[in-house]
Amino acid sequence: MQNDSSLLEVRNLHTHFFTKSGVVKAVDGVDFSVKPGETLGIVGESGSGKSITALSILGLIPSPPGRIVDGEVLFKGDNLLKKSPKEMRSIRGKEIAMVFQDPMTSLNPVLTVEKQMVETILTHEKLTRKQAFARALELLDLVGIPDAKNRIHNYPHEFSGGMRQRVMIAIALSCNPSLLIADEPTTALDVTIQAQILELFKKMQKELDMAIVMITHDLGVVAEVCDRVMVMYAGKPAEYTETTKLFDNGKHPYTLGLMHSIPKITEKRQKLEAITGMPPDLRSLPIGCSFAPRCKYAMESCLESDPLLKNVADGHAVRCFLHDDAFSKEESFNETIIGSEKS
Amino acid sequence: MRPLLEVKNLKKHFPIKGTSLFSRNKEMVKAVDGISFSIKHGETLGLVGESGCGKSTAGRSILKLTEPTEGQLIYKGEDITTFRGERMRKLRKEMQLIFQDPYASLNPRKTIEQIITEPMKIFEIEKATRTEKLNRLLDVVGLSSYHKSRYPHEFSGGQRQRIGIARSLALNPELVICDEPVSALDVSIQAQVINLLEELQEEFKLTYLFIAHDLSVIHHISDRVAVMYLGELVEIGDAVEVYESPKHPYTQALLSAVPKANPHQEKERIILKGDLPSPANPPKGCKFHTRCPFAEAICRSEKPNMKQVSLSGQMAACHFAKEVMN
Ligand SMILES: Nc1ncnc2c1ncn2[C@@H]1O[C@H](COP(=O)(O)OP(=O)(O)OP(=O)(O)O)[C@@H](O)[C@H]1O
Ligand SMILES: Nc1ncnc2c1ncn2[C@@H]1O[C@H](COP(=O)(O)OP(=O)(O)OP(=O)(O)O)[C@@H](O)[C@H]1O
Ligand code: SF4
Ligand code: SF4
Ligand SMILES: [Mg+2]
Ligand SMILES: [Mg+2]
Numbered sequence: 001m002q003n004d005s006s007l008l009e010v011r012n013l014h015t016h017f018f019t020k021s022g023v024v025k026a027v028d029g030v031d032f033s034v035k036p037g038e039t040l041g042i043v044g045e046s047g048s049g050k051s052i053t054a055l056s057i058l059g060l061i062p063s064p065p066g067r068i069v070d071g072e073v074l075f076k077g078d079n080l081l082k083k084s085p086k087e088m089r090s091i092r093g094k095e096i097a098m099v100f101q102d103p104m105t106s107l108n109p110v111l112t113v114e115k116q117m118v119e120t121i122l123t124h125e126k127l128t129r130k131q132a133f134a135r136a137l138e139l140l141d142l143v144g145i146p147d148a149k150n151r152i153h154n155y156p157h158e159f160s161g162g163m164r165q166r167v168m169i170a171i172a173l174s175c176n177p178s179l180l181i182a183d184e185p186t187t188a189l190d191v192t193i194q195a196q197i198l199e200l201f202k203k204m205q206k207e208l209d210m211a212i213v214m215i216t217h218d219l220g221v222v223a224e225v226c227d228r229v230m231v232m233y234a235g236k237p238a239e240y241t242e243t244t245k246l247f248d249n250g251k252h253p254y255t256l257g258l259m260h261s262i263p264k265i266t267e268k269r270q271k272l273e274a275i276t277g278m279p280p281d282l283r284s285l286p287i288g289c290s291f292a293p294r295c296k297y298a299m300e301s302c303l304e305s306d307p308l309l310k311n312v313a314d315g316h317a318v319r320c321f322l323h324d325d326a327f328s329k330e331e332s333f334n335e336t337i338i339g340s341e342k343s
Numbered sequence: 344m345r346p347l348l349e350v351k352n353l354k355k356h357f358p359i360k361g362t363s364l365f366s367r368n369k370e371m372v373k374a375v376d377g378i379s380f381s382i383k384h385g386e387t388l389g390l391v392g393e394s395g396c397g398k399s400t401a402g403r404s405i406l407k408l409t410e411p412t413e414g415q416l417i418y419k420g421e422d423i424t425t426f427r428g429e430r431m432r433k434l435r436k437e438m439q440l441i442f443q444d445p446y447a448s449l450n451p452r453k454t455i456e457q458i459i460t461e462p463m464k465i466f467e468i469e470k471a472t473r474t475e476k477l478n479r480l481l482d483v484v485g486l487s488s489y490h491k492s493r494y495p496h497e498f499s500g501g502q503r504q505r506i507g508i509a510r511s512l513a514l515n516p517e518l519v520i521c522d523e524p525v526s527a528l529d530v531s532i533q534a535q536v537i538n539l540l541e542e543l544q545e546e547f548k549l550t551y552l553f554i555a556h557d558l559s560v561i562h563h564i565s566d567r568v569a570v571m572y573l574g575e576l577v578e579i580g581d582a583v584e585v586y587e588s589p590k591h592p593y594t595q596a597l598l599s600a601v602p603k604a605n606p607h608q609e610k611e612r613i614i615l616k617g618d619l620p621s622p623a624n625p626p627k628g629c630k631f632h633t634r635c636p637f638a639e640a641i642c643r644s645e646k647p648n649m650k651q652v653s654l655s656g657q658m659a660a661c662h663f664a665k666e667v668m669n
Contacts, residue, residue: 019497021489046501046532062496101500101527102444146395147621150359150370158357161443161523162394162556184500187526188443190393190556191600192615217501217529261534275534281487 006033006074007211008057008179013071015049015056018064022283026052028235030071031309036178037205039212041222041243043258044232047279050215051101053232054181057213058098059088075179094124097177099185101215103164107156113140113167114152117174124175139170142200144193162188169197176208183215198225219258223247231255234280234290237309241316251318253295289321297322345420346381347550348405348518353378353414355397355404359623372623374400376574377414382518387544387551389565389582391558391597393619397574398554399443402520405552406438407431418518436466439516441508443523443554448507449495455481455506456491462513480509483539485532501528508536512543520552525560537564558598562586570594573622573630576649580657590652590659592635629662637663 010032017024027049034040042050055061057073059080073080075096080088092098100106108116117136121127127135140148143166156164165188172180180201186194202225204210214226222229222243229246231239231254239252250256257275277294286292288303295302301321309319355375375397382388390398404411407426416424418434426434442448449458459480463473481488484505495503504527511519521540525533541564543549555561561568562582569579570593578591589595596615615634620626626633632642639662647662 017497021492024497044529046505046529047499051499102447141618144618146619147623150621150623154359160395160399166394184527188394188523188556190391191558191597193394193619195600217533219530258530261530279485281489 005035007036007076008213009033009072009074010053010057011072011074013053013056013073014069015052015061015066016069017066019283024282025235025285026066026282027056030230030232030235030237032230032237032240034179034211034213036209036211038228039201039205039214039226041226041229042213042215042232043217043219043222043229044238045254045275045279046217047282048232049235050232051183054098054183054213054215057181058092058096059083059085060092093120093177094175095177096179096181097172097175099165099168099172099180099182101183101187103156103161103168103188106168107164109156112153112155113159117152117167117171120171121174135174136170139174140167142173143167143170144196145170162190162193165189166193166197169200173200173204176204177210178208179211179213180204181213181215184217185214186216186218186221194221201225219247231258234285235282236290237317237319238291239316239318240309245313245316249316251312251316251323252291252320253297253322254291289319291320344383347384347386347419348552349381349415349417350405351379351415351417353401353404353416354412355400355409356412370623372621373574373625374622375404375411376622376625378571378574378576380569380576380579382550382552384517384550385544385548386566387553387564389561389568390552390554390571391556391561391568392571394556395619395622396571397622398556398571399522401571402440402522402552402554406435406440406520408440436514437517439511439514439519441511441519441521441524443526449503451495454492454494455486455498458495458506459510459513462510466514476513480512483543484509485535501532504528505532505536508539515547516549518550518552520554522554523556524553526555526557533560540564570597573620573625575630576660577631578657578659579649580653580659581655584653584655584657588653590657590664591631591661592637593631594659596636629660631661639663 010030013027013030015027017026030053032040042053044050056068057080061068068081114136118129118132121132121135137148137152140152145151145163145166159167169185186197189197201212205212216222226243228242230237231252233254238254239250246255250259261275275294280290288305289307292298292302299321307319307321307324309317310324312318312323353375354377356371356373359370359372378401392398403409405416415422423434456477459477460473463476478488481490486505508524525536528536544551553561553564565582567580568582568585570577570591572593578585578589578594585594586598589598620633628644629642629647632638635642641662647660649658649660650666652659652664652666
């Protein structure tokens with residue numbers, strides 16, 4: 001799925017942490033691409049490497065202990081991994097904006113919201129202070145902060161959890177980036193405001209041809225805004241395809257497990273179906289498929305070697321032996337999976 | 344039976360600092376503006392509402408992590424509103440909070456082992472018991488023993504949230520206020536943690552005030568549900584009843600807005616018009632009238648009271664919700 005017209009292309013990314021107790025292979029072979037105006041979703045279990053993938057793209061991996069040991073991050077054709085820290089600073093915020101997963105550590109607690117927003121805007125845009133202030137107010141309005149003209153003078157701790165998250169979003173959008181990386185941007189938001197934020201993203205996307213990498217655990221959000229999705233497990237893509245294909249015809253056992261663990265608004269007080277077992281220790285992954293210890297379909301071959309990400313259909317890649325040599329066997333395997341999942 | 348906790352007309356107002364020079368009289372953010380409810384022993388009360396409506400402030404005021412402006416808190420029949428110092432400290436053991444923000448609430452200089460065992464140390468629990476409990480807690484929240492010696496920054500967002508949950512449960516509390524405990528977690532871990540909270544509830548007869556904005560999660564876990572809008576409760580009742588026949592227009596709109604994990608499903612939503620008004624300057628009459636599709640003249644002038652709207656005790660604060668006598 002690599003393409004000349006890509007805005008961002010991540011190739012064979014490996015980011016490891018060299019800790020006293022061993023090497024944590026947080027990201028271990030990730031490939032994906034995003035075109036202008038497109039939204040790519042990254043979903044996956046907690047600890048599977050989603051945030052580290054995002055931080056790697058932006059050159060924000062704490063080093064030591066972290067290091068990008070292999071791979072390329074092509075943005076508009078340029079390898080970002082070759083850029084100097086200074087060059088990266090000017091790309092961040094202006095060309096590529098990020099909404100971080102933890103608003104409190106990325107907002108400065110001792111500066112008012114006004115100060116932080118105005119300073120960011122002034123660093124990247126040629127505006128007067130007054131214009132920057134007006135822009136900041138406008139953005140706070142757009143993300144639904146009531147009474148923004150008074151509340152802009154508050155400190156972050158005087159905002160609610162969801163309000164802080166929206167301030168982060170407002171800051172990220174303030175410089176009209178061509179790529180927005182949003183790490184769990186709506187986790188603290190209720191559905192009405194989430195809908196408003198997703199609409200705002202879509203609108204900016206149309207107006208500016210902005211591309212979005214949306215990291216989320218919410219399959220509802222994926223269904224609503226993403227064109228394509230990468231499902232990650234233990235630092236690697238488990239499945240990579242168009243959103244509709246994933247929902248209609250998801251193939252990786254982990255993907256199917258994810259789909260089954262969503263609480264449904266119509267179900268009450270039954271035990272939720274969780275994927276059993278523990279996430280793997282990224283310092284000593286099993287030799288075979290890293291999902292094998294938790295996979296209901298694991299076969300002997302799964303314990304011996306690690307499957308590769310393979311195309312099972314046009315634009316649909318899966319890393320699983322069940323779907324290797326795809327086209328011919330695909331149908332029958334799919335039936336077994338769906339059949340036994342339901343029982 | 345006497346409820347475990349009774350909250351009566353609780354209010355928490357914050358002054359808005361740094362407002363412009365021209366506004367002379369100090370404006371107040373009425374974060375919580377007179378809420379009343381009770382929670383029975385062993386029950387889960389879900390608290391839902393839009394971002395900024397006052398859920399976390401309500402939770403923090405009940406634990407007196409922030410001093411309530413007005414109102415009364417009755418715990419096990421005792422008025423704890425004026426408890427201070429040692430008496431409050433003892434109570435803290437029984438009432439715990441799972442924080443909304445897992446980042447800010449973990450000390451970055453302490454290992455996971457230190458973080459989880461610290462509350463037990465403070466209450467002078469023996470070392471052997473502490474270690475046993477630590478291992479059990481790590482196990483139940485899905486972390487491994489090799490995580491013990493690591494520091495918070497070495498964990499992902501969801502892993503940190505689980506550390507916070509383990510810490511809150513360390514002292515066998517009776518009442519746990521869970522402030523968005525699963526919103527930062529992916530669905531499979533969300534399911535694990537919800538199952539875990541339910542198992543612990545059964546095992547230890549825990550009582551939960553469960554704050555969340557995710558209506559599916561609230562529905563799943565709650566026995567009763569309270570819906571909050573701009574610092575006030577607008578509806579409260581049995582979870583099944585509220586979800587099946589919401590009586591307040593705001594609850595109806597909320598329930599219709601839940602996204603479905605299905606890209607083909609057409610969404611039929613009641614879109615609320617207008618923005619959430621400012622809690623510093625809420626609308627007169629019914630606070631919801633600026634966005635309510637059914638608002639009439641009376642809604643702009645008269646504040647509706649909570650009244651019973653079903654025979655089993657569902658209550659709603661709307662002039663047009665049908666009153667039911669029992
Ligand atoms: N500084 C660090 N030192 C050691 N390990 C780290 C460090 N930072 C992250 N990790 C590990 O890397 C793995 C990937 O972390 P990452 O933050 O990318 O997870 P994630 O997929 O974003 O999870 P979540 O959904 O919980 O946010 C985790 O197992 C985490 O423990
Ligand atoms: N320390 C404070 N000083 C001033 N205002 C505050 C303070 N804490 C909270 N507020 C305000 O009180 C209102 C309610 O905040 P609260 O955190 O209770 O909301 P919430 O319902 O938990 O929202 P969320 O779902 O976004 O977490 C908000 O307008 C918030 O800005
Ligand atoms: S390769 Fe084997 S263990 Fe891995 S997901 Fe597929 S069936 Fe399961
Ligand atoms: S009282 Fe009036 S404005 Fe308020 S919810 Fe009922 S109908 Fe709507
Ligand atoms: Mg993350
Ligand atoms: Mg909150």
